[in-house]
Amino acid sequence: MVLGIRPEQIANEHFDLVAVGSGFGSAFFLHAFAKQRKARILVLEWGR
Structure with missing residues (x-):
């Protein structure tokens, strides 16, 4: 998990x-x- 990245x-x-x-x-x-594959996933979320 990566937080606070630019x-x-x-x-x-x-x-x-x-x-x-x-x-x-x-x-x-x-x-x-x-679970089905080794994948690179990026989750974008509106944060404060």
């Missing part, structure tokens, strides 16, 4: 899946997706 720190990274929001539905889907 956009330019990940601008050149590649991800297999990008999820917007970390609600219950997203968490359930991401858990199932990650």
Whole structure:
């Protein structure tokens, strides 16, 4: 888990899946997706 990163720190990274929001539905889907394969997942969340 990475917290407090700046956009330019990940601008050149590649991800297999990008999820917007970390609600219950997203968490359930991401858990199932990650179990099926080794994947790089980026979760974007509005934070304070």
